[in-house]
Amino acid sequence: MKQILIVEDEPNMRLGLKDNLEFEGYQVSIATDGKQGLDEIVNNTYDLVLLDVMLPELSGFDVCKISRERGIKTPIILLTAKGEEIDKVLGLELGADDYITKPFGLRELLARIKAVLRRGPDKQQSPTKVSIGRMTVNFSSYSAEVEQEPVKMSHKEFEILKYLWEHRKHTVSRYQLLEDIWGYHEQPTTRTVDNFILKLRQKIEQNPEDPQIILTVHGVGYKMLEN
Numbered sequence: 037m038k039q040i041l042i043v044e045d046e047p048n049m050r051l052g053l054k055d056n057l058e059f060e061g062y063q064v065s066i067a068t069d070g071k072q073g074l075d076e077i078v079n080n081t082y083d084l085v086l087l088d089v090m091l092p093e094l095s096g097f098d099v100c101k102i103s104r105e106r107g108i109k110t111p112i113i114l115l116t117a118k119g120e121e122i123d124k125v126l127g128l129e130l131g132a133d134d135y136i137t138k139p140f141g142l143r144e145l146l147a148r149i150k151a152v153l154r155r156g157p158d159k160q161q162s163p164t165k166v167s168i169g170r171m172t173v174n175f176s177s178y179s180a181e182v183e184q185e186p187v188k189m190s191h192k193e194f195e196i197l198k199y200l201w202e203h204r205k206h207t208v209s210r211y212q213l214l215e216d217i218w219g220y221h222e223q224p225t226t227r228t229v230d231n232f233i234l235k236l237r238q239k240i241e242q243n244p245e246d247p248q249i250i251l252t253v254h255g256v257g258y259k260m261l262e263n
């Protein structure tokens with residue numbers, strides 16, 4: 037049985053989520069503020085955390101950031117309030133796997149949970165440290181450097197890079213990336229994928245204009261040539 041931690045300070049929200057998730061067959065634990073949430077995440081092995089952003093003691097962002105800094109890879113879905121567009125981006129950069137905006141429907145939440153759980157386990161099995169072009173990447177600490185200089189990368193960029201690396205020498209289609217990295221079809225477009233690839237190339241390639249590592253396969257997607 038998959039274990040989910042809910043970190044949420046609003047009692048109604050918390051109980052509603054707990055009931056619904058238990059009904060769906062998940063085992064649910066509860067934390068009511070950020071500090072308690074962090075303790076739970078650090079001291080237990082949950083399959084997934086639903087983490088509210090606005091919390092007493094420590095915000096959801098802090099909890100997310102501190103967990104990742106401590107090398108904890110438990111998948112996190114942030115629960116953000118309506119209109120916090122910037123917060124969502126920040127949340128993903130701090131290491132959240134996905135976010136969902138309140139108010140949300142149960143079906144949407146369940147779909148997100150399933151998508152995140154589906155790609156959760158292989159995080160543990162991937163190699164820790166690899167060299168890709170100019171870059172040394174540590175997939176477990178989510179850090180990267182070029183010539184000993186740390187490179188700032190978002191969580192999504194790491195995920196895409198890792199995916200390409202795991203499928204290196206094979207062509208990966210944009211749709212494959214959308215499905216396996218984003219986990220759902222609605223929001224991001226293939227253009228989103230292209231933009232991420234552009235950003236990655238700027239960090240990895242000697243000459244991003246003439247990529248030698250992440251190649252474009254016209255009409256299909258991308259292929260990593262490294263190693």
Ligand code: CA
Binds near residue numbers: 045088091
């Ligand atoms: Ca709250």
